[in-house]
Structures are given as C-alpha cells and as structure tokens.
Amino acid sequence: xxxxxxxxxxxxxxxxxxxxxxxxxxxxxxxxxxxxxxxxxxxxxxxxxxxxxxxxxxxxxxxxxxxxxxxxxxxxxxxxxxxxxxxxxxxxxxxxxxxxxxxxxxxxxxxxxxxxxxxxxxxxxxxxxxxxxxxxxxxxxxxxxxxxxxxxxxxxxxxxxxxxxxxxxxxxxxxxxxxxxxxxxxxxxxxxxxxxxxxxxxxxxxxxxxxxxxxxxxxxxxxxxxxxxxxxxxxxxxxxxxxxxxxxxxxxxx
Amino acid sequence: xxxxxxxxxxxxxxxxxxxxxxxxxxxxxxxxxxxxxxxxxxxxxxxxxxxxxxxxxxxxxxxxxxxxxxxxxxxxxxxxxxxxxxxxxxxxxxxxxxxxxxxxxxxxxxxxxxxxxxxxxxxxxxxxxxxxxxxxxxxxxxxxxxxxxxxxxxxxxxxxxxxxxxxxxxxxxxxxxxxxxxxxxxxxxxxxxxxxxxxxxxxxxxxxxxxxxxxxxxxxxxxxxxxxxxxxxxxxxxxxxxxxxxxxxxxxxxxxxxxxxxxxxxxxxxxxxxxxxxxxx
Numbered sequence: 001x002x003x004x005x006x007x008x009x010x011x012x013x014x015x016x017x018x019x020x021x022x023x024x025x026x027x028x029x030x031x032x033x034x035x036x037x038x039x040x041x042x043x044x045x046x047x048x049x050x051x052x053x054x055x056x057x058x059x060x061x062x063x064x065x066x067x068x069x070x071x072x073x074x075x076x077x078x079x080x081x082x083x084x085x086x087x088x089x090x091x092x093x094x095x096x097x098x099x100x101x102x103x104x105x106x107x108x109x110x111x112x113x114x115x116x117x118x119x120x121x122x123x124x125x126x127x128x129x130x131x132x133x134x135x136x137x138x139x140x141x142x143x144x145x146x147x148x149x150x151x152x153x154x155x156x157x158x159x160x161x162x163x164x165x166x167x168x169x170x171x172x173x174x175x176x177x178x179x180x181x182x183x184x185x186x187x188x189x190x191x192x193x194x195x196x197x198x199x200x201x202x203x204x205x206x207x208x209x210x211x212x213x214x215x216x217x218x219x220x221x222x223x224x225x226x227x228x229x230x231x232x233x234x235x236x237x238x239x240x241x242x243x244x245x246x247x248x249x250x251x252x253x254x
Numbered sequence: 255x256x257x258x259x260x261x262x263x264x265x266x267x268x269x270x271x272x273x274x275x276x277x278x279x280x281x282x283x284x285x286x287x288x289x290x291x292x293x294x295x296x297x298x299x300x301x302x303x304x305x306x307x308x309x310x311x312x313x314x315x316x317x318x319x320x321x322x323x324x325x326x327x328x329x330x331x332x333x334x335x336x337x338x339x340x341x342x343x344x345x346x347x348x349x350x351x352x353x354x355x356x357x358x359x360x361x362x363x364x365x366x367x368x369x370x371x372x373x374x375x376x377x378x379x380x381x382x383x384x385x386x387x388x389x390x391x392x393x394x395x396x397x398x399x400x401x402x403x404x405x406x407x408x409x410x411x412x413x414x415x416x417x418x419x420x421x422x423x424x425x426x427x428x429x430x431x432x433x434x435x436x437x438x439x440x441x442x443x444x445x446x447x448x449x450x451x452x453x454x455x456x457x458x459x460x461x462x463x464x465x466x467x468x469x470x471x472x473x474x475x476x477x478x479x480x481x482x483x484x485x486x487x488x489x490x491x492x493x494x495x496x497x498x499x500x501x502x503x504x505x506x507x508x509x510x511x512x513x514x515x516x517x518x519x520x521x522x523x524x525x526x527x528x529x530x531x532x533x534x535x
Contacts, residue, residue, distance in 0.1 A: 055375050077269035079375050080280055087368055088288070105263035106270075196512075216371075 016111065016118045020142035023120025024066040029156030030124075030204075031186055032149075034135055035179035038128045038209045038217065042183035043156075045204035048177050052208040055218035057082040057094045061208045063154035064120035066142075074103065074123065085212060096127030097173070100138040100146055109146020118140055118142055122155040128208035128217055132172065154186070162186045177232040180205065184230065200227045267472060277372035278365070278393075290361055291396025301404040305334035309476045309483040310341065310351035310410045312423045313456065315465040319421025320499030322411040323351045323467040324444070324477060325492050326484030336484065341495045343504040345370045348386055348413030349497050355405040362393055362407055369393075383415045387424040388433055393500035395430030403429030410441045416500045421499060444476030444483035451475035454532040466496050466507065470515045471529060486516035493494060 007015075029044030030052055033094040041063050053063045056078050064071035081102055082094045103123055111118045123140040139147040139155060152170040154162040165186045174182070188198050205221040212219065221229065266268040267285040278289065286292050296491050334356075341351040350366060352359035369389055376383045381389070390411055397407055411424040422437040437526045438456050440448040450523050451472040460468065470486075472493050477485030486493050493512040501514040507515075523529060 051378065054378070072263075075269050076272070077377055079372065080269045081265060083277055083368055083372050083375075084281070084285070102263060102265055108262045128486075141492065186492045199473045252465070 002242060012114075013112075013154050017143060020118040020120050022126070022157075023176045024122050024142060025157040026064045027067070027156050029154055029158045029187060030063055031152060031154045031166060031183045032124050032126055032163060033152045033174075033183055034132060034137070034139055034150070035174045035181045035222075036132070037148060037175050037176065037211045038184065038207055039126045039137065040176060040179050040205045041124075041126075041204075042180060043204050044189065044198055044202055045143050046202050048143055052204055053220075055216065056099065056125070057086065058138040058215050059208065060094065060096050060099060061126050061206065063122055063126070063155070065159075067119070070119045071121045071123065072108070074119075074121065074204055077106070078103065079123075080149070094121075096125050096138060100125045100140060104144045104146045105139050106144075107140060107142060124149075124155055126208060128210045130210065138145050145245055148172055158189075158191055161189065161191065165189060168177070174208065177229045199244045200230055271292065275373045275376040276389075277369050280372075286347045289384075289396070290358065290365065291393075291399075293400075295400065295403055298403060301525060303329055304405065305329050305338075305356040306340060306482070307340045307442065309440065309442040309448055309451065309473060309535065310353050310447045311445075311469045311473075311476075311478065312351070312410055312412045312424060312435075312442045312474045313452065313460070313465045313468050314421040315460040315462060317421070317461065318414055319423060320462070320465045320469050320475060320496065320498050321349045321423075322466075322494050322496040323349050324473050324484045324494050325487075326482065327356050328482045331485075335493050336487065336490065339495055341506075342367070342496050343497070343506075344386065344411070344413070345374070345380065346501060346503045347380070347416060348383065348392065348411065349499055349504055350407050351405065351410045351412070351441070353409070353445075354407040354409060355400075358397065358400060359407040359409065360404055362397070364410070366390055368391060372458070382417065383413045383422060386413065387411055387434075388441075390424075391426065391432040393428045393430075394428070396424050399431060402427040408441050410439060412499060414503075415503060416501075417444075438472075440472065440476075442481035442483070443449045444473075447479045448472040448476040451529070462498060462500070464497065466520070467515055469496060470494055470512070470519055473528060474519055474523070486520065488517075488520070 028044045032240055043052045045052050046123050050068055054075055056062045062075055063201040080100055082209050086094045107119055110116045113197055119142055122142060125138045127136045129135045137149040139149050139153050169182055184198060205226055207219055208217045263345050281289050307327050307487060308324060310323045319376055325337050325338040327338040336518060344350045344367055350363055406428045408426055415422050424432055425435050425439045425441060426432055438452040464487045473484055477483040493516045496507040496512050
C-alpha cells in the first residue's frame with residue numbers, strides 16, 4: 001500500500017481557493033447596483049436562454065458568475081427553499097438574509113469537504129426594500145463567506161477593477177437610466193484599461209423595482225425598452241423612459 | 255429543514271437535485287406530509303360539518319373572460335361567513351373560483367398558485383393554459399378520498415389563452431374530470447339557477463361591461479332560489495367578487511365598480527323582480 005503524500009491543510013485550502021477563483025475568472029463579470037427605485041442587475045451575456053439573473057421570490061433576485069451548471073443548481077435550490085418557506089409560513093417570512101445564510105452554509109460545506117470539488121461560482125443575493133434604506137445586497141464568494149454590500153457590487157473575472165470604478169462613480173438616488181449607463185461603462189473596460197463597445201443585444205438586464213404594483217418585483221428589461229434607457233439623455237428623457245418602463249411592464253413580461 | 259437540529263444549515267440534497275419543475279413533485283419527494291392529498295382521515299360517521307362555499311359563475315366575451323363568485327359560506331343551515339372570498343388569481347393570466355369545502359379549497363388554491371409560480375421561475379416561461387388546467391385536475395383528483403367523505407372541492411378555472419388570444423373556461427367534477435366550457439359555466443349549489451339565467455342572457459358579442467353585468471345577474475338569480483348563495487348585501491356593503499382576465503392580465507373589479515353593477519341591477523329588479531325577460535320565440 002502506498003503512503004499518500006503529506007499536504008499541509010493550509011496548502012490544500014489555498015489550492016482549492018485558487019482552483020475556484022480561476023474557474024470564476026473565466027466567466028464574464030456582472031454588476032449589481034442600487035438606483036432610486038430599486039436594484040438593477042447588468043451583465044454581458046450573449047445567450048438569451050441561459051440567464052445569469054433570475055427571480056427567487058417576491059422581492060429577492062439572484063445573480064451568479066462562474067460555472068453555469070453549478071449556479072443553476074444553486075438557483076433552483078434557492079427557488080425551492082423560498083417557495084417551501086413561503087408555503088409553510090408566510091410570503092413575508094422569506095428574506096434575502098435567510099437565503100444568503102443557506103447559500104453560505106452550502107458553499108462553505110462544499111468548499112471545505114475534501115470529498116467534493118469546490119463550486120466555481122460567486123453569487124449575489126439582493127432584496128429590494130420599501131425604500132432605498134431597506135435594500136439588501138449580499139455577495140457570496142466560493143468559500144462560503146458573506147459580504148454585506150452597499151451601493152454597487154461586481155462579481156466575476158474582472159471584479160476588482162470594475163468595483164473600484166463603480167465605487168468612485170456610483171451615487172445614491174441615481175435614475176435607472178443613469179445606473180444602467182454607469183454599469184455598461186464599467187463592464188466595457190478591459191483588464192488592460194482599454195475600452196470596448198458592448199451592444200445592447202449582448203446585455204442581460206433585470207431589475208427589482210419597488211414601484212411595481214405587482215407583488216413580484218423582479219422584471220427583465222430587453223429589446224426596445226433597454227435601448228431607450230441606454231440612449232436616454234437629460235432629465236426629461238430619463239423620466240419619460242422611466243414612465244415608459246412602467247407602461248411596458250406587462251408587454252415585456254417573461 | 256428547519257426541523258432538523260443536526261442540520262448544518264446547508265441546502266439538503268433534495269434541493270440541489272436536478273429534476274422536475276413542479277413544486278408538487280418536489281414536495282412529494284422532500285416533504286410528502288405537506289401535500290394535501292397525503293392526509294389520512296380517521297374513519298368518521300356521517301358528514302363532517304365544515305364551511306362550504308357556494309356559487310361561482312364565468313362568462314367569455316371577445317377579448318377575455320369574466321369569473322365571479324358570491325360571498326356566502328354555509329355550514330348546514332347556518333351562514334358560516336358573509337364575506338368569504340372564493341375567486342383568486344392563479345397567475346397573471348388565469349383565475350380560479352372555488353365551490354365546496356372552503357378550508358380545503360383555499361389550501362388547494364394556495365398550492366396551485368405556487369405550482370404555477372414555481373414552474374415559471376424555474377423554467378423561465380409560463381405553462382400553457384391547457385397545462386395549468388391539467389395541473390388543477392391532478393390536484394382535485396388527489397382530494398378524492400376527502401371528497402368521498404363529503405369534503406369535495408369543485409373549482410372553475412378561467413384564463414386568457416395568450417396563444418389563441420381568447421378567454422377560456424374549464425369546469426371540473428369531484429374526480430378531477432376536466433371539460434372545457436364554451437360561452438358560460440357555473441359551479442356550486444346555486445349553479446343550476448345561475449346557468450339557467452346565463453343561458454337566457456348570454457350572447458357571443460358581449461362587451462366587457464355587459465359580461466360583468468351578466469355574471470352579477472346570474473348570481474342574483476342563484477341567490478334568489480338557492481338559500482346557500484348570498485345576494486348583494488347593500489346594508490353591509492358586501493358585493494360579489496368580479497374578476498376580468500384579458501390580454502392585459504388579471505384584474506379584480508374594485509368594490510365601487512361591483513357595487514355600482516349590483517345597485518343598477520337591484521333598481522331594475524324593484525320593478526321586475528324576476529330580472530330581464532328573454533324573447534319568447
């Protein structure tokens with residue numbers, strides 16, 4: 001019987017973290033920003049079928065960077081968790097904090113169990129409140145830690161550079177159009193500092209809009225509505241775009 | 255999951271297992287005791303006394319469908335509740351109205367709403383209207399044991415079919431048998447009288463306003479002849495629940511709107527107690 005090589009626990013963990021980080025860095029980055037009426041999710045995604053953002057519950061949205069099959073599994077687990085909890089207790093008893101804790105435990109257990117390969121994913125769980133002060137954004141890295149974020153957050157390959165860019169420019173109370181344009185500027189900066197153009201068709205955008213009359217606040221923004229928001233200039237057009245966004249609500253429902 | 259004290263707080267394996275997009279399928283694997291159909295009733299003598307909901311009516315019109323219900327729940331000869339709500343949105347484009355054992359029916363609707371929402375979130379697309387109607391059929395069938403002990407639930411399902419661009423109505427029997435109704439339908443104890451009224455008043459070219467008036471007329475006639483159906487209660491300001499589902503989605507008429515309809519019908523009935531007369535030939 002051969003004796004296994006000794007690997008120090010520090011080294012083993014460092015290797016696993018390195019493995020997970022490399023996997024996440026291969027994926028494109030995405031950003032989550034607070035704006036006046038809620039929270040907006042923006043990412044570059046050439047696929048229209050494999051979503052990076054989705055609805056978990058009434059006020060809770062989900063964003064993920066990394067390996068699709070792994071975060072899709074976590075997303076469905078989250079939907080099942082939220083729906084079961086809401087069915088057992090009440091719809092108000094489903095919170096982003098509870099969900100983030102469950103995700104953190106799941107990722108943490110998988111990360112530190114030698115029998116399982118660490119997940120190559122980084123998640124964002126966001127909940128829109130009645131007002132901007134009530135908004136919650138949690139970032140969940142691959143190792144099961146939770147980071148409580150405010151204002152803006154970026155995950156994925158180029159996350160550090162993008163979040164620096166966003167931290168300097170993001171303000172409270174931005175309109176949806178302003179926040180969206182800032183997000184696209186941040187995403188279009190490459191690692192080497194050069195900029196490239198991201199066409200609207202390659203963007204995936206979703207919002208948690210607290211002004212939505214329906215109980216479920218999550219909504220995807222695509223097509224004409226998205227290009228209108230991206231081109232809107234000046235206060236008058238921005239407010240027009242916002243009112244269009246409200247009237248377009250049902251027609252662009254997914 | 256909260257019930258397990260040794261749990262690490264991690265999502266149990268069942269949550270992360272890829273599989274069905276149905277919440278009921280997930281429940282039946284993970285927590286089967288939570289499914290209404292899996293409950294065992296102890297053997298009982300006679301009928302169990304529980305509040306029963308009564309009459310639900312529905313009418314299609316070009317562009318959508320109207321679903322309405324009275325507000326009374328009865329328990330034997332007693333009025334158990336005067337202001338019960340028996341018509342619920344199932345999702346953006348459909349609604350369900352329930353007759354039968356109120357407690358079980360409300361639970362069934364809650365699970366049905368969740369089933370549709372869960373599918374939509376997992377798959378990223380809505381079920382077809384037929385698919386929704388079939389799902390409800392399965393749920394009624396799973397209640398058959400209860401139904402045989404006198405606790406039946408018989409809903410009426412109405413929705414706007416986005417693909418065919420029209421309103422459609424589905425009716426059910428206690429065994430889960432499903433049939434599509436054309437024009438109008440009714441269920442519950444007052445349904446016989448309501449259907450008679452609708453048969454005489456229905457036309458294929460109704461407007462939305464006419465359709466909402468028609469359903470309140472039918473409920474009025476049902477309340478006139480069936481003691482378990484409640485008519486508009488002017489003194490307490492309790493009016494039938496009237497909902498409209500069209501291309502724009504689900505909408506419930508406000509209390510003001512439905513009281514306005516009820517009031518105008520009541521005024522005409524003071525002169526003509528039996529309601530509008532149809533032509534003899």
